[in-house]
Amino acid sequence: MKRYVAKRIAQAIPTLLGVSFISFLLLHLFPGDPAEIILTIISGSEPSYAEIQRFRREMGFDKPLLVQYIHWLSNALRGNFGVSWTEGKPVMEIIMQRFPASAELFFTTFAISLAFATLLGILSAMYRDRAADHFCRIFSLLGISIPSFWLGLILIWIFSVKLHLLPAFGYGGIEHLILPVVTWSFSFMAIKTRFVRSCLLEALSQDYVVTARAKGLRERVVVLRHALRNALIPIVTYFSLSIHHLIIGSIMVEVVFSWPGLGSLLVESVFKRDFPVVQALVFLSGVTFIVVNLIVDLLYVVIDPRIRYGD
Amino acid sequence: MLRRDFLKYLALSSAFFLGCAGKAPSSTPAPTPTATKMANLYKSTFVLGYGKDHKLNGGKWGIGFFPKIHVLERLVEYDLKKDDFVPCLARKWEVEKNGKVITFELERGIKFSDGSDFDASAVKFTVEWLKLNHPLGRDTFDSAEVLDNSTVAIHYKEDGFFNLAKMAEFHMSIMSPKSVRPEGDPKGKFVLPVGTGQFRVADYKEGRYAIYEPNEYWYERFGIEPKFRKFVVDFIFDDDTRVMALESGQVDAISDYVHGGSAYTPRNLIPQLEKMGYRVFKRIIPLTWIIAFNYKKEPFSDVRMREAVDLAIDRNEVVKIFDNQVLPAKTLFIESAPGIKEAGVVYEYNPDRAKELVEKAGFDSADMIVDKAQSDQILVAQLVQQKLKDIGINVKLEVLETGAYRQRRDSGDYDLRIYYIGGTDRRFYLRMYWRFYPGCKWSAYVSERTGELCKKILKEFDEEKRKKYLVEFYRAIHEEHGVVPLYFDVMTVAVSKNVVADEYHLFHYPNGIPFGEPLFYDVGVRA
Numbered sequence: 001m002k003r004y005v006a007k008r009i010a011q012a013i014p015t016l017l018g019v020s021f022i023s024f025l026l027l028h029l030f031p032g033d034p035a036e037i038i039l040t041i042i043s044g045s046e047p048s049y050a051e052i053q054r055f056r057r058e059m060g061f062d063k064p065l066l067v068q069y070i071h072w073l074s075n076a077l078r079g080n081f082g083v084s085w086t087e088g089k090p091v092m093e094i095i096m097q098r099f100p101a102s103a104e105l106f107f108t109t110f111a112i113s114l115a116f117a118t119l120l121g122i123l124s125a126m127y128r129d130r131a132a133d134h135f136c137r138i139f140s141l142l143g144i145s146i147p148s149f150w151l152g153l154i155l156i157w158i159f160s161v162k163l164h165l166l167p168a169f170g171y172g173g174i175e176h177l178i179l180p181v182v183t184w185s186f187s188f189m190a191i192k193t194r195f196v197r198s199c200l201l202e203a204l205s206q207d208y209v210v211t212a213r214a215k216g217l218r219e220r221v222v223v224l225r226h227a228l229r230n231a232l233i234p235i236v237t238y239f240s241l242s243i244h245h246l247i248i249g250s251i252m253v254e255v256v257f258s259w260p261g262l263g264s265l266l267v268e269s270v271f272k273r274d275f276p277v278v279q280a281l282v283f284l285s286g287v288t289f290i291v292v293n294l295i296v297d298l299l300y301v302v303i304d305p306r307i308r309y310g311d
Numbered sequence: 312m313l314r315r316d317f318l319k320y321l322a323l324s325s326a327f328f329l330g331c332a333g334k335a336p337s338s339t340p341a342p343t344p345t346a347t348k349m350a351n352l353y354k355s356t357f358v359l360g361y362g363k364d365h366k367l368n369g370g371k372w373g374i375g376f377f378p379k380i381h382v383l384e385r386l387v388e389y390d391l392k393k394d395d396f397v398p399c400l401a402r403k404w405e406v407e408k409n410g411k412v413i414t415f416e417l418e419r420g421i422k423f424s425d426g427s428d429f430d431a432s433a434v435k436f437t438v439e440w441l442k443l444n445h446p447l448g449r450d451t452f453d454s455a456e457v458l459d460n461s462t463v464a465i466h467y468k469e470d471g472f473f474n475l476a477k478m479a480e481f482h483m484s485i486m487s488p489k490s491v492r493p494e495g496d497p498k499g500k501f502v503l504p505v506g507t508g509q510f511r512v513a514d515y516k517e518g519r520y521a522i523y524e525p526n527e528y529w530y531e532r533f534g535i536e537p538k539f540r541k542f543v544v545d546f547i548f549d550d551d552t553r554v555m556a557l558e559s560g561q562v563d564a565i566s567d568y569v570h571g572g573s574a575y576t577p578r579n580l581i582p583q584l585e586k587m588g589y590r591v592f593k594r595i596i597p598l599t600w601i602i603a604f605n606y607k608k609e610p611f612s613d614v615r616m617r618e619a620v621d622l623a624i625d626r627n628e629v630v631k632i633f634d635n636q637v638l639p640a641k642t643l644f645i646e647s648a649p650g651i652k653e654a655g656v657v658y659e660y661n662p663d664r665a666k667e668l669v670e671k672a673g674f675d676s677a678d679m680i681v682d683k684a685q686s687d688q689i690l691v692a693q694l695v696q697q698k699l700k701d702i703g704i705n706v707k708l709e710v711l712e713t714g715a716y717r718q719r720r721d722s723g724d725y726d727l728r729i730y731y732i733g734g735t736d737r738r739f740y741l742r743m744y745w746r747f748y749p750g751c752k753w754s755a756y757v758s759e760r761t762g763e764l765c766k767k768i769l770k771e772f773d774e775e776k777r778k779k780y781l782v783e784f785y786r787a788i789h790e791e792h793g794v795v796p797l798y799f800d801v802m803t804v805a806v807s808k809n810v811v812a813d814e815y816h817l818f819h820y821p822n823g824i825p826f827g828e829p830l831f832y833d834v835g836v837r838a
Contacts (some may be wrong), residue, residue: 168559170519249329
């Protein structure tokens with residue numbers, strides 16, 4: 001097991017380096033001279049040639065790209081992504097200010113979606129081609145088809161404007177959380193419901209299910225204890241990989257409900273061409289994805305006792 | 312064992328994230344003596360929905376435009392109708408060396424909202440802070456010299472009338488030396504704005520809200536009483552959500568971004584709001600949306616093509632996109648802008664003549680770029696595309712993400728784009744510089760003739776001579792078809808039925824100076 005963990009971590013390193021290199025390159029891939037871009041954004045006016053040359057030397061842009069990358073990476077690994085060009089504050093400080101709101105929205109949505117998507121997926125599979133299955137299919141179809149921003153506005157209109165039950169926007173107590181979570185959950189769980197259904201249907205067609213039924217086990221036990229358990233690996237993988245939303249958030253939901261999370265920060269930073277913030281968010285999103293992927297791999301042992309790693 | 316550990320960590324992480332949950336603003340300032348008199352008539356809190364963060368901790372351009380108007384004041388203000396700079400924190404001023412030095416004599420007895428005195432050292436501090444920290448300050452100021460407690464001489468980098476014009480600009484607002492740490496150090500870290508204006512900052516949460524309280528010194532100075540004790544500004548970034556927040560009663564009023572041009576109440580929702588009983592106050596501002604050409608390359612380096620576009624646009628049709636809530640721009644700026652009436656220039660609609668010009672010029676296609684974030688401008692661009700097709704120009708319309716749009720704009724890889732000139736009243740001359748002065752990054756059109764006239768306008772202190780140059784400038788822009796005016800923008804405030812507000816006080820300072828930005832010092836919410 002330890003060897004496997006060490007091997008997986010070692011395998012993750014090149015991917016992490018790749019993610020970091022892409023994040024670093026964002027500034028350099030943008031057309032134009034990085035020194036000129038930065039100076040223009042910081043000063044709000046067009047810099048002179050002499051200013052650009054001086055700035056290029058000061059910032060190390062005159063050094064080879066690889067040297068610049070190593071310097072950037074060594075800082076990034078220590079959590080130093082530099083200073084925001086538009087806010088003048090350390091990037092990590094800006095990100096940490098927004099992180100709690102993003103985490104709150106994401107984990108609540110994730111928990112609710114996980115519970116409901118699993119439940120609806122099971123119902124759909126258990127009652128295949130019956131009313132419950134049709135309902136779940138229509139629900140999933142709507143969830144996939146309805147744009148989040150439109151659903152958000154409709155929910156605001158119903159629950160805030162007409163019924164005066166919930167706030168139309170903002171970040172605060174539980175009441176502020178309800179509409180954004182419902183909006184996001186609707187699309188978040190739509191595909192996942194379908195995924196749970198198809199995984200479960202596949203498991204239900206296996207021989208061991210036929211055996212379980214032949215033994216006279218109740219259908220509920222067959223589905224939940226035998227089929228679902230065997231279908232869990234792809235389901236857990238699929239759910240866990242949505243973790244990157246923690247960093248990039250649900251941009252549309254955050255914008256519609258004025259939710260001060262990382263998704264809206266990413267949009268603002270892209271619009272303002274605030275590259276240090278964009279680089280940090282892309283890098284952190286990639287790192288989170290890779291780390292969660294690794295954890296999910298290790299979780300397989302918990303989910304399926306038949307799986308044994310390496311030793 | 313491993314399973315149990317997993318559940319344990321899951322429970323711990325859930326507890327952590329639940330702990331991240333924020334709390335609603337709970338700041339309740341103590342009532343001021345003047346405010347308590349109004350307590351029976353009005354609610355203690357006035358809540359405004361606004362589309363931009365106030366950036367009270369500063370940013371590239373300092374704090375937001377809203378607090379620049381509501382927390383700070385400027386040495387002078389600008390009266391657009393009279394084309395006159397009028398006293399505000401400065402009672403009078405003396406211009407030397409054609410504006411290279413302006414000596415301001417300050418009003419006495421004015422206090423900052425923290426009770427400290429406003430004096431010449433605060434002006435010197437602001438000038439030095441702006442020079443070090445602000446792009447406009449860096450380009451403008453040389454130094455400031457305290458002559459006595461209430462007299463300060465500001466030395467500018469260049470001479471000209473433009474220096475005085477800039478003093479009414481948002482960014483040139485005066486702040487207390489206590490706004491930075493260490494106090495009074497121009498190199499110090501900006502903390503929070505402390506000014507002489509209507510309100511002081513009580514609380515601020517980035518991206519969420521700003522809470523202000525009336526500045527009793529300001530209210531005493533003008534002999535009026537505030538009708539609320541707390542002014543909460545909620546940042547609601549989505550335009551439709553902002554309108555629904557008003558309809559739901561979560562906010563008492565919504566207002567356009569005081570800069571103009573974005574984060575405004577959707578114009579087509581205004582008649583609907585009025586029908587529902589909300590009052591919408593509109594103030595026309597000298598901000599004109601235009602078609603800007605890439606006049607340095609074909610086809611629009613040919614003046615006939617520019618004229619054709621000019622003649623092809625039916626401005627009355629353009630304003631229908633906005634449900635006629637904005638005005639068609641048949642002149643370069645609104646009628647009250649200096650020199651517009653005297654110039655007598657009117658932009659016409661003549662598609663037949665436009666067609667002839669296109670045939671003569673021999674071009675039949677063009678690329679138009681538009682910023683995806685400006686959804687109204689996409690509709691305008693689509694109408695322009697249709698109108699140009701009618702006269703024989705096939706326009707390839709590209710709706711681009713903001714970053715990509717700016718990149719194309721800055722590299723000059725386009726033929727046409729929707730842009731704006733002017734701004735709120737105070738920015739009239741500043742935008743004249745940014746849009747028409749030779750060598751400016753954000754220019755709309757510059758030719759040898761218009762560039763020279765622009766230089767003269769911004770140099771000339773004599774009002775009559777300046778007006779003469781302005782008239783010549785408007786005529787030159789029209790003759791050269793440098794830009795195509797489309798419509799004049801407005802600044803709006805929509806209030807719910809229980810809000811007491813009137814148009815005069817919303818757009819005038821208590822001493823009668825007209826403001827292009829809405830002011831909330833006299834607003835109250837009926838109890």
